Amino acid sequence: MNLIFFIKSTTVNIDNYTIKDIPGSSGRLDVISRCVLSAILGRDSFEKNIQIWVFLDRYGTFIFNPEFIDYEIFPKNELLFSDYFVKFLQKHSVNEEHPPNILNSIKVSKMRIIEAIMHFQTLNYKLYVLCEQGKDFFKLLSGIKENENIVFILGSQEDEYIDSKELLALKIPVISIGNQSYLASSVIRLLKLHLLAL
Numbered sequence: 796m797n798l799i800f801f802i803k804s805t806t807v808n809i810d811n812y813t814i815k816d817i818p819g820s821s822g823r824l825d826v827i828s829r830c831v832l833s834a835i836l837g838r839d840s841f842e843k844n845i846q847i848w849v850f851l852d853r854y855g856t857f858i859f860n861p862e863f864i865d866y867e868i869f870p871k872n873e874l875l876f877s878d879y880f881v882k883f884l885q886k887h888s889v890n891e892e893h894p895p896n897i898l899n900s901i902k903v904s905k906m907r908i909i910e911a912i913m914h915f916q917t918l919n920y921k922l923y924v925l926c927e928q929g930k931d932f933f934k935l936l937s938g939i940k941e942n943e944n945i946v947f948i949l950g951s952q953e954d955e956y957i958d959s960k961e962l963l964a965l966k967i968p969v970i971s972i973g974n975q976s977y978l979a980s981s982v983i984r985l986l987k988l989h990l991l992a993l
Contacts, residue, residue: 799947801912802848809824824881828876832873833981856907868897879897879898882898912948920942925986949979
């Protein structure tokens with residue numbers, strides 16, 4: 796099974812970034828960092844056949860595909876990862892040559908989230924939007940597992956994109972993992988747990 800997670804943020808802004816206060820100084824880049832780490836890190840290696848696409852309104856689209864990333868040097872905790880990612884974004888936003896950075900192997904795409912959704916639809920991926928008001932994931936689990944290629948679209952805590960007319964117009968099935976409010980990174984871990992369980 797190939798899993799891709801989409802996470803979008805309109806709030807990330809690193810103009811006043813300081814490592815001493817990542818949530819307050821970066822527009823909640825910490826949320827994005829946790830999602831990336833939750834998606835691609837396994838117990839002792841990267842997850843196989845999992846990617847996460849990060850859509851940042853101010854900076855562009857970034858694809859974390861473990862196939863192109865060196866696990867040995869990859870920053871595996873939120874603090875380190877956030878700091879490297881900020882340095883990467885700073886150089887990317889002013890179109891400078893990237894100095895040596897552990898994250899230089901991540902891919903940059905010109906696709907916005909709607910374009911990416913339509914792209915994967917043409918590739919016959921099954922897409923789902925995660926939202927508290929969606930249909931019960933656990934009742935649909937056996938059917939979801941029948942799909943070889945899946946994209947899950949998540950919102951971050953500070954954004955309202957999941958409820959936007961733009962996304963609703965695409966009529967993508969909306970599913971929920973429960974009435975309880977979960978962090979986006981916890982949703983990713985739960986989805987992996989149930990879909991990749993042997």
